[in-house]
Amino acid sequence: MRLKITTYKCLVFLLLGGIIGSLLTACSGGSSETRVEEGDRLGVLHIGNAAEPAALDPHVTTGVSESHILQALFEGLVIKNPQTLEVEPAVAASWEVSDDARTYTFHLRDNARWSNGDVVTAEDFRWSWERALSPALGSQYNYMFFSIVNAQAFANGETADFNEVGVKALDTHTLQVTLREPTPYFLQLLDHHSTFPVHRATVESFGSPSDRLSQWARAGNLVGNGAFTLTEWQTNSHIRVEKSPAYWDAATTKLNAIVFYPIDNQTTEERMFRDGQLHHTYDVPLDKVPVYLAEEPDLIEVEPYLGTYFYSINMTKPPLDDVRVRRALVLSIDRALLVETVTQGIYQPGYSVVPPDTMGYQPPKLFDYDPDEARRLLAEAGYPDGQGFPAFSILYNTLEQHQKIAVAIQQMWRQELGINVELVNQEWQVYLDSQNTMNYDVVRRGWIGDYVDPNNFLDLFITDGGNNHTGFSNARYDEIILNAAPAALNRDERYALYQEAENLLMADMPVIPLYVYQSKHLKRPSLKGMPANIMDFYSWKHVYLEPQVDAEAQ
Amino acid sequence: MWRFIALRTLQAIPVILAVITITFFLVRMAPGGPFSSEKAVSEQVQAALEARYRLDQPLLQQYLSYLGDIAQGDFGPTFRYPGRNVEEMIFQGLPITAELGLYALLIATVFGVLTGVIASLRPNTVQDYVPMSFAMIGICMPSFLLGPLLVLVFGIWLQWLPVSGWGSLPGDKILPSITLGAMYAAYIARLSRSGMLEVLSQDYMRTARAKGLPAHIVILKHGLRGGLLPVVSFLGPAFAGLLSGSFVVETIFQIPGLGRFYVQAAFNRDYTMILGTTVFLSVLIVLFNLLSDIVAAWLNPRLRHQYNANGNNSK
Numbered sequence: 101m102r103l104k105i106t107t108y109k110c111l112v113f114l115l116l117g118g119i120i121g122s123l124l125t126a127c128s129g130g131s132s133e134t135r136v137e138e139g140d141r142l143g144v145l146h147i148g149n150a151a152e153p154a155a156l157d158p159h160v161t162t163g164v165s166e167s168h169i170l171q172a173l174f175e176g177l178v179i180k181n182p183q184t185l186e187v188e189p190a191v192a193a194s195w196e197v198s199d200d201a202r203t204y205t206f207h208l209r210d211n212a213r214w215s216n217g218d219v220v221t222a223e224d225f226r227w228s229w230e231r232a233l234s235p236a237l238g239s240q241y242n243y244m245f246f247s248i249v250n251a252q253a254f255a256n257g258e259t260a261d262f263n264e265v266g267v268k269a270l271d272t273h274t275l276q277v278t279l280r281e282p283t284p285y286f287l288q289l290l291d292h293h294s295t296f297p298v299h300r301a302t303v304e305s306f307g308s309p310s311d312r313l314s315q316w317a318r319a320g321n322l323v324g325n326g327a328f329t330l331t332e333w334q335t336n337s338h339i340r341v342e343k344s345p346a347y348w349d350a351a352t353t354k355l356n357a358i359v360f361y362p363i364d365n366q367t368t369e370e371r372m373f374r375d376g377q378l379h380h381t382y383d384v385p386l387d388k389v390p391v392y393l394a395e396e397p398d399l400i401e402v403e404p405y406l407g408t409y410f411y412s413i414n415m416t417k418p419p420l421d422d423v424r425v426r427r428a429l430v431l432s433i434d435r436a437l438l439v440e441t442v443t444q445g446i447y448q449p450g451y452s453v454v455p456p457d458t459m460g461y462q463p464p465k466l467f468d469y470d471p472d473e474a475r476r477l478l479a480e481a482g483y484p485d486g487q488g489f490p491a492f493s494i495l496y497n498t499l500e501q502h503q504k505i506a507v508a509i510q511q512m513w514r515q516e517l518g519i520n521v522e523l524v525n526q527e528w529q530v531y532l533d534s535q536n537t538m539n540y541d542v543v544r545r546g547w548i549g550d551y552v553d554p555n556n557f558l559d560l561f562i563t564d565g566g567n568n569h570t571g572f573s574n575a576r577y578d579e580i581i582l583n584a585a586p587a588a589l590n591r592d593e594r595y596a597l598y599q600e601a602e603n604l605l606m607a608d609m610p611v612i613p614l615y616v617y618q619s620k621h622l623k624r625p626s627l628k629g630m631p632a633n634i635m636d637f638y639s640w641k642h643v644y645l646e647p648q649v650d651a652e653a654q
Numbered sequence: 655m656w657r658f659i660a661l662r663t664l665q666a667i668p669v670i671l672a673v674i675t676i677t678f679f680l681v682r683m684a685p686g687g688p689f690s691s692e693k694a695v696s697e698q699v700q701a702a703l704e705a706r707y708r709l710d711q712p713l714l715q716q717y718l719s720y721l722g723d724i725a726q727g728d729f730g731p732t733f734r735y736p737g738r739n740v741e742e743m744i745f746q747g748l749p750i751t752a753e754l755g756l757y758a759l760l761i762a763t764v765f766g767v768l769t770g771v772i773a774s775l776r777p778n779t780v781q782d783y784v785p786m787s788f789a790m791i792g793i794c795m796p797s798f799l800l801g802p803l804l805v806l807v808f809g810i811w812l813q814w815l816p817v818s819g820w821g822s823l824p825g826d827k828i829l830p831s832i833t834l835g836a837m838y839a840a841y842i843a844r845l846s847r848s849g850m851l852e853v854l855s856q857d858y859m860r861t862a863r864a865k866g867l868p869a870h871i872v873i874l875k876h877g878l879r880g881g882l883l884p885v886v887s888f889l890g891p892a893f894a895g896l897l898s899g900s901f902v903v904e905t906i907f908q909i910p911g912l913g914r915f916y917v918q919a920a921f922n923r924d925y926t927m928i929l930g931t932t933v934f935l936s937v938l939i940v941l942f943n944l945l946s947d948i949v950a951a952w953l954n955p956r957l958r959h960q961y962n963a964n965g966n967n968s969k
Binding site: 154155242334335361365 | 693746819910
């Protein structure tokens with residue numbers, strides 16, 4: 101009997117050993133060339149790209165991660181220089197601007213081709229823009245066209261005749277656009293994906309052009325005019341684009357393919373980078389940044405980004421309707437300390453809604469950390485040392501980093517002003533709902549620029565603007581943003597107006613600027629031609645891979 | 655037996671109908687919506703979007719037309735991914751999640767049953783305490799801790815296995831399967847230990863041993879058949895649970911499975927996607943429960959007899 105049990109035990113251990121053994125054999129294949137090394141050899145870039153793209157129809161998508169892929173598949177009239185962000189010719193080889201700065205005449209290059217070989221024409225643009233503006237499509241970015249004569253009326257269904265809109269195809273290669281106001285940043289909009297052309301015959305062959313659920317933009321169907329074509333799209337796995345031989349500037353394109361990986365977990369992405377699966381990450385977990393900066397500074401890139409992090413104040417709710425209270429809240433926050441401790445010194449302290457150095461624009465610094473003045477203002481408003489200050493709360497969407505910041509600010513207000521603020525976190529959609537219905541006291545917000553111009557940040561706060569959410573309203577401010585600045589004839593004049601607007605805004609303080617974002621990426625040394633810029637914009641045709649032979653030899 | 659299956663299938667219909675109804679109205683009660691975003695859109699755009707998805711119709715009418723569609727197998731278009739349908743997304747993720755679940759269940763069963771049986775042979779000795787302590791750790795250790803730990807050791811320090819992916823690099827299926835299987839292995843270990851303990855003390859076991867049968871035959875043939883009954887009835891729901899509960903593992907290992915859609919859909923307020931995945935998974939759960947009942951009946955003659963007796967009574 102005893103002996104029998106031992107044989108049985110032996111059997112068990114044999115089985116266990118077999119399983120472990122087979123596990124180890126399965127692993128032995130893993131130690132060969134990594135995906136990055138293989139990519140370097142084949143000219144294939146492997147890049148992390150945040151989330152599964154909602155769609156690849158340029159007139160339907162709204163996300164940043166989608167825009168990276170769309171920049172590879174399509175091309176607008178112009179393209180940004182990846183170093184300076186100034187516009188350069190793309191499908192349009194050249195253009196003229198009329199003396200009143202209201203009429204743009206674009207001359208399209210005659211060798212611009214769709215990926216199926218068709219010629220890219222001025223009519224393609226006219227038709228695409230009609231589609232992008234058509235009310236039935238419901239493009240969330242249709243306002244990008246609203247500087248064009250009658251574009252807004254057409255999008256809102258006030259006129260059904262696109263001939264009334266200021267877009268004309270004069271001949272096969274000439275496109276004329278008429279604007280309501282000079283709009284100095286108009287060219288900047290023309291490399292945004294919402295203004296990209298789409299291939300009419302392809303779109304029409306998949307049903308109504310204004311149906312956002314159309315399947316024309318899927319792998320196998322999509323016809324684009326960019327440097328790359330879509331070859332593979334596996335949901336939540338990867339998207340592969342390959343060099344397009346039909347592209348007019350194919351001689352410049354250096355990569356053979358790009359593989360985009362939708363990775364929504366930053367920690368997973370960082371591990372994949374370390375494992376040699378990615379050349380470039382979309383982001384870096386905040387707590388890993390100091391480690392990389394200290395130990396592997398060659399692999400990390402932290403650069404200014406066109407976005408600000410701020411709190412909005414509900415100006416309609418007492419006691420926050422008193423400007424002295426709002427000022428006290430703003431002045432009692434030590435931004436330098438906040439950035440240094442909570443964000444590990446990565447972001448820059450922010451003193452305005454517009455990030456500094458936005459296309460040469462420098463926002464004025466209208467306040468500074470001044471706890472004494474803050475206490476004085478609060479006492480003047482009737483709350484000496486915070487006595488009798490009513491309960492209020494900071495609302496943020498559930499995310500650890502927002503919580504850390506809110507806790508720090510809660511502490512600063514308690515210490516400097518003697519007031520207690522409650523912290524409330526809500527799930528993203530609930531938070532958006534509270535914000536839209538102004539059901540909050542102080543709310544966390546962030547804003548990322550769609551195009552490089554102060555207007556993109558300052559027009560948030562026009563009276564009853566869809567993104568205002570503060571109750572701020574100032575007639576002169578509205579006049580500057582809606583009429584005076586768009587009509588300004590040069591950059592200096594316009595920037596002076598924006599400075600005035602910022603003075604008006606910060607006199608009322610509906611917002612508490614906190615910090616300016618920075619983009620953070622992990623990057624393999626072999627990856628070249630992807631310079632950092634505040635838009636985090638990549639000109640894919642200029643990107644190339646240079647295997648690090650020397651580094652290994654050393 | 656057939657009667658039993660038919661009866662259970664009929665019973666499933668009101669269950670699934672209730673799932674659809676509750677889910678449909680519950681997601682509509684949640685604040686926010688599929689089109690709300692940080693950037694405001696104009697009223698016209700909002701109206702166009704709602705019209706495209708029939709959200710402009712009265713809620714009851716939407717509910718009825720959804721029922722009509724789903725009866726025809728049409729789960730509708732997703733809100734979050736224009737141009738793709740819910741059923742397409744489900745059937746894309748399902749094989750991957752099912753494969754992952756299958757490996758995890760295989761690992762869980764092999765290790766769980768082995769540990770449980772070994773522990774049950776000598777209860778309250780070291781041979782019992784050591785494996786059962788591991789099982790306890792397995793139950794307590796969440797996969798969001800175990801996964802990254804395994805990745806750290808085998809992926810980053812030892813560099814034996816890839817840290818993520820599914821079927822794109824050699825060996826990338828091993829770590830996620832172990833991570834997902836670990837917790838279930840622990841459950842199965844405890845279930846099979848208690849099941850075996852109960853059976854081992856039965857009279858027929860003593861009879862088998864008294865006949866002079868070798869110990870391994872007694873344990874493997876007579877013991878396991880009865881002792882594993884609790885495990886079998888656990889496996890069906892467990893597999894359905896693996897399909898719907900693999901979200902964490904899929905996120906850690908970057909696996910394009912069903913679990914990620916399921917959870918993301920709720921965050922995105924993707925109404926059709928929430929409904930589609932919930933309905934689909936509830937059908938699966940009902941199905942697997944039925945399957946494990948049938949297997950349990952096949953393994954346990956007493957239960958089988960009971961089913962047949964019930965069938966006769968209702969005639």
